[in-house]
Amino acid sequence: MNAVPHVVIVGGGFAGLWATRALASAKVRITLLDRGNHHLFQPLLYQVATAGLSAPDIAAPLRHILRGQRNVTVLMGEATVIDKTARRVQLASGDALEYDALMVCTGATHAYFGHDEWAPHAPGLKTLDDALAIRRRVLTAFERAEAERDPARRAALLTFAVVGGGPTGVELAGTLAEIARHTLRKEFRNIDPGSARVLLLEAGPRVLATFPEALSAKAAKQLARLGVEVRTGVPVSSIDAQGFVLGDQRVEACTVLWAAGVAASPLARSLDVPLDRAGRVAVEPDLTLPGHPEIFIAGDLATVKWGERLVPGVAPAAKQMGSYVARVLRARFANQPAPPPFGYKDYGNLATIGRRAAVVDLHGWHFSGYFAWVFWLVAHVFFLIGFRNRVVVLLDWAMAYWTYQRNARIVLGKDTMSR
Amino acid sequence: MNAVPHVVIVGGGFAGLWATRALASAKVRITLLDRGNHHLFQPLLYQVATAGLSAPDIAAPLRHILRGQRNVTVLMGEATVIDKTARRVQLASGDALEYDALMVCTGATHAYFGHDEWAPHAPGLKTLDDALAIRRRVLTAFERAEAERDPARRAALLTFAVVGGGPTGVELAGTLAEIARHTLRKEFRNIDPGSARVLLLEAGPRVLATFPEALSAKAAKQLARLGVEVRTGVPVSSIDAQGFVLGDQRVEACTVLWAAGVAASPLARSLDVPLDRAGRVAVEPDLTLPGHPEIFIAGDLATVKWGERLVPGVAPAAKQMGSYVARVLRARFANQPAPPPFGYKDYGNLATIGRRAAVVDLHGWHFSGYFAWVFWLVAHVFFLIGFRNRVVVLLDWAMAYWTYQRNARIVLGKDTMSR
Helix, strand or coil: CCCCCEEEEECCCHHHHHHHHHCCCCCCEEEEEECCCEEECHHHHHHHHCCCCCHHHHEEEHHHHCCCCCCEEEEECCEEEEECCCCEEEECCCCEEECCEEEECCCEEEECCCCHHHHHHCCECCCHHHHHHHHHHHHHHHHHHHHCCCHHHHHHHCEEEEECCCHHHHHHHHHHHHHHHHHCCCCCCCCCHHHCEEEEEECCCCCCCCCCHHHHHHHHHHHHHHCEEEEECCCEEEECCCEEEECCEEEECCEEEECCEEEECHHHHHHCCCECCCCCEECCCCCEECCEEEEEECHHHEECEECCEECCCCHHHHHHHHHHHHHHHHHHHCCCCCCCCCCCCCCCEEEEEECCEEEEEECCEEEECHHHHHHHHHHHHHHCCCHHHHHHHHHHHHHHHHHCCCCCCCCCCCCCCCC | CCCCCEEEEECCCHHHHHHHHHCCCCCCEEEEEECCCEEECHHHHHHHHCCCCCHHHHEEEHHHHCCCCCCEEEEECCEEEEECCCCEEEECCCCEEECCEEEECCCEEEECCCCHHHHHHCCECCCHHHHHHHHHHHHHHHHHHHHCCCHHHHHHHCEEEEECCCHHHHHHHHHHHHHHHHHCCCCCCCCCHHHCEEEEEECCCCCCCCCCHHHHHHHHHHHHHHCEEEEECCCEEEECCCEEEECCEEEECCEEEECCEEEECHHHHHHCCCECCCCCEECCCCCEECCEEEEEECHHHEECEECCEECCCCHHHHHHHHHHHHHHHHHHHCCCCCCCCCCCCCCCEEEEEECCEEEEEECCEEEECHHHHHHHHHHHHHHCCCHHHHHHHHHHHHHHHHHCCCCCCCCCCCCCCCC
16 A cells, blocks of 8 residues: 555645645645646636736646646546545546545635526626636627617616625726726727726625725725726615616616625535535634544635634635645644644735725725735735746736736637527 | 718738728728637737637737727628628628628638538637637646546547648647647656657648748658657548548547648628639639629638739738738729739748747748747747737747746636537
8 A cells, every 4th residue: 555645635726736835845645636727816817807917827737836846646627526434536537536635625606695597697707717708798798889779788788787896896897997998998989988887786885895994985986986886785686688686776787797606616515514605614623624634624615713703715815724734734644743723814905996096904004096006916916826927917017007908808719608 | 971982891810900901091981890809810829729828919909909090990790691782791790781892801711621520529720719729628638648547548648630731730730749748848747748649640742832842841850850740641531539540540649630621711602603612712813803893802712813823821911912902992992093913922931840940931042940930930929919919929938938838828618529
């Protein structure tokens, strides 16, 4: 038998990749399994959706990132069932992986609050394919409006709604407004893209609810300045191919984007443990599955207490969980005492709104506007993986800043959805 | 009525875009119709297919390129029927465009010599979506090989065949060999990507048949040095999901790419004129349709005599035809004498083979190897549209040159084809 323990990590996002890297010097055999071939820098995904960056700018092949780490085998494939008793992960290909320790970090997907019929009309943003589908819809809406003669239909084509006022919704709405007001200026002959309506719909009382109230108010003001109509306090009650209903008001809109609900990846169901409303797994303080110290859950898939609150579903939290799982495993395989329970270290909270507008909350030090935007930009480019990506992203942004142009305005693929 | 004549240009490739630009100062109203929203720099399409460049690097939105030209309306849409009598182009959307002059330059698509059943097993390379589909197949084949335990199946996954020894086939085969031998080195644990077979299949007696024989021989030698098995003189007689038959030899290969036959775009059929075997339209010396001086055919869709030969289907020829059509129209609308018949000016012929290998034929001045490759690179980057594209492409190539890495190794979309 193989004396070296086999660690299977399902999911190559921030949690999985950080755990893998932190096990570089450990005497383990790691198999990192992911449905795609790449690690995705999700915080910039909205830039691909809004044609500011191209897909390869924010993604890198997992096996390239890990090429030097000899104890890792990267596999592209999909886990379908976890058999806790046999300690085996079943793959869609028919193969199976047996493990001594398992880490599940497959993240989250969109959730439509029980309204799955909204899904084809309001695509969400979690993968590069999602981003390219949103890009295609947004650019195609302007193209169709240019050819449309019926004024009502044209207005509907030029109405864009984003559901959900969290960071992703705010970023999408702010950037859509910038595209309409600036990027596409003077490029159309029959329509004025600047007349497009961009609505941001938040059922709760304010946008960016996880930020201090003063910053939420600043963000709402900056959104308004960019031309976004912010509607808070009223839930969306219906979405179809022609528009949506907000409270008792019907709005005709051909493009509705979903940035509201997330649900944990369905793989969690095969763990046969109680899940919370969003499908996440409540874990022990050391991120293991109750009763199964050999199974770890990390990233957006895990519900972890953080004082009165929960650890937020953000990239730094996923990285910290990944590194923590690696620490636990290293100690365990070296027969050393287990580290103290996982503690989330909050470095602050950033959200960008659009050109020269962002809000930053660093442990009580709050700022917004131009300086916050520069801070956000530097932080994000700094954390991007890969030298080339950083250079190209900076170049794209410098060009976009000076010219208002967006370099990835290319419609790819055919829209196989309802419109 | 509108006194300004309406020129409808169908297709925003080199012919259509060059005609549009050359009509900038003419007193006409131009509608430029294209199925996509972008002009594509087709000579570098194989780089997107082989993960060297990202899609937006080699494409630019047509309406952005033409934003300053006030006499142009760009429309994204598909022409389905040309009604010569009513002088009207019918669109798939149900709309129609009436014209005073029409230019059709919708280019070519793949042709499988009557074997359309090969299409799902041997994708061709004409659009960005084609390129992303080929990229997905090639990268996925290596991923599947890494997970495959059956040695025969693994060998089939690591066998890549390119059908057609013209410039596109040579570029694809050379780059595939480079990816296998260099780019993916040390990134796999169960397979050696360097053991992959890359075959270039040409039914005729030599690769790059439009080049002088000595350069064809040089190209074959450079391909062999890169690790490509060149097979000339034997036609492919069958292609299926598992492989192909060459003469009487069956080869198991999971990835077969098609770079052999092209056929003119099917729109030509609705012109109701005789077409040649490849579906192209034989035009008058002024590129008009016989009997219809108001209809021009240009680019790959047109069969134009060039001495004993035909004008080749290359980008410079399409640009020249586009500019020529604009000259004819300008003269006609200004009631000036028509210019002399179209004459193709041949500036030479370049083909790249792979890293540091290319062949160049400049009117009898032939060279190959490293210097030819640098010449090819400079020429192509120079002709790329857009400052940002040039900078990013140069940066990508500089990085690729020094590190052997390819920056767009991202699998996008799902393969909806047979495998």
